[in-house]
Amino acid sequence: MEDEKKIPESLREVPASEILAKIEKGKPVDYENIIAKGDFLIKNLNLPMDNEKFIIHSAIIIKDSIIEGVFIFNNAIFEDYINFSGTVFSRFANFEGSEFDTSIDFTRSNFGEVVFFREAHFDDATIFDDTKFDWADFSGSKFREFISFQGCKFSGFANFGLSVFSNIASFKKVRFGVESHFRRSKFGTYVDFSEAFFARTAEFRESKIRGELTFRNANFDSPLSQEIACRKAKNAYEKNGNKGEAEYHFYREMEAIRKRRGFFFSEPDYFPKETIKSLRVENWEIIKRILWYDALEYFLIQLIFGYGVHPKRLMIAWGAIVIAFSLLYWIGNGMSDAVGWFDYLKFSFATAMAPGYIATIISPGSTGYRLIPEYQAAAMAESIFGTFLWAGFIATFARKYMR
Secondary structure (H helix, E strand, O other), rough: OHHHHOOOOOOEEHHHHHHHHHHOOOOEEEEEEEEOOEEEEEEHHHOOOEEEEEEEEOOOEEOEEOOOOOOOOOOEEEEEOOOOOOOOOOOOOEEOOOOOOOOOEOOOEOOOOOOOOOOOOEOOOEEOOOOOOEEEOOOOOOOOOOOEEOOOOOOEEEEOOOOOOOOEEEEOOOOOOOEEEEOOOOOOOOOOOOOHHHHHHOOOOOEEEOOOOEEOEOOOOOOHHHHHHHHHHHHHHHHHOOHHHHHHHHHHHHHHHHHHHOOOOOOOOOOOOOHHHHHOOOOOOOOHHHHHHHHHHHHHHHHHHHHHHHHHHHHHHHHHHHHHHHHHHHOOEEEEEOOOHHHHHHHHHHHHHHHHHHHHHHOOOOHHHHHHHHHHHHHHHHHHHHHHHHHHHHHHHHHHHHO
């Protein structure tokens, strides 16, 4: 494994029985740079019980080490500090149904096989930053305080279904592998998925959001997952009055809908995938989706109009049209009585608005600049596009800044 390269080559071997004996006697466990030989089975320890759960009084610190055997500490109550930072769990690990009364630290840990935290209770700050998981099951868990998975990598299945995040939760820059499930989860104060990457399916159906939830700059392989996730975040921000973040997630939601309806980014169960080489002219449905959703809507509605939330894009596009047509008129000497390029720019600026077009082209009494007949069609096109963009800018600007 990659993390093993970071661990010193000469590690001291410690039998699991030695560590387990300290836990059984309630003594503190403090190891670093060791190889723990043998299995860790809580059921073999003589520990006090509370409601069929093992009570562990010991603080457990095993840092930058390798645990070679299975680690099964399910249905345990950890009353003191837990720190497994930088430690590799080579085999199956199980903390199912356990309760962590104080803070725990799994920073930079590596779970080489399946790990269960199903229905675990985390009552204090919990850190899993930069940890690597194969298959991880946190379903039904309850995180009462701050929880951080920042920078984690889930190469396989990640299950957080039915989990409760009562406080701040950070999944920033997390890479989710095969599937990630947050179905019927409950999010509290603030949940951060910014810059996260979701490969394949990310399930957020039936999840409930009490505070705020962000997917800013997150990447989704599945447009359907992006649509559902960003819609939930949008609704949460609208409810809390954060219009800026609501508009950002609305844009991402609409982008996902466009991708689903198009051809190149649609999912297999939504539209049949075929290569361009296999397309036939008579397959009008595919061609229509490519032309409308992957081309026209992408460039015009998404990039330029920004689904009504990016007035700056419209202003830039309008200015680009004015400059482009002024250069066209200037290069072709298409206007009478013009002295230099600035005259062409003024004419193009006026033409890009309907009143300016009427004054310079249509009105017979106009004494302004005159285009030669060959450029009349170009001026008409500029007036149509320019007026369209200008009107869109005013509407978008008013919607965004004049509420």
